[in-house]
Amino acid sequence: MIFMLTRKLLPLSAMVLALGLSGLTTHVNATDNTYGNGAIITVPKKMQGTWYSYDRNAHNGRKITFTAHTVNGKIIYTQDKSIISDYFNGNIQNQTDFDNVTKNWMSGQTTKMKNHLFYEINPWISFENWSLYRVMPQKINGKKHNVLLYSSRYDGGNYYRSKKLAKQMKNYKFKKVDYHL
Structure with a gap:
């Protein structure tokens, strides 16, 4: 038995x-840097959560969700700067495997522009995407609200914590905010 x-x-x-x-x-x-990934990025607490936008140029859709280490469910890593040129120059050994492993990855870093700190978060392999985010308090209808400002260096807009406020503020540009970096 x-x-x-x-x-x-x-x-x-x-x-x-x-x-x-x-x-x-x-x-x-x-996780061995074969794919150009470094440390996992930690998203600031004030950016974490779900944000909504009804701006015509909301470049990541009408809803964006950040967790401690992800955006819209995709993990954010620092990225070796040479990986993009290696990718576009055909220097990746097995591009299909590379694409499969990295399909749910984003690259992230902090960027200082015009005396403001932004969080730049882009697809793993992209060419001049430049998705920049920062949270900035704004007064709306006499109340202070945190607003997630975004810019692609060519256009920009706002995300809000509620759909209702996002609809109300559709395509609104705050006067003291430079959306074009």
């Missing part, structure tokens, strides 16, 4: 071990 139980458990144990190790291997490959 013990022999039969051992004979049935041995292949099952080997399969569980193999699956566990393959999962570990995938994890190691995804």
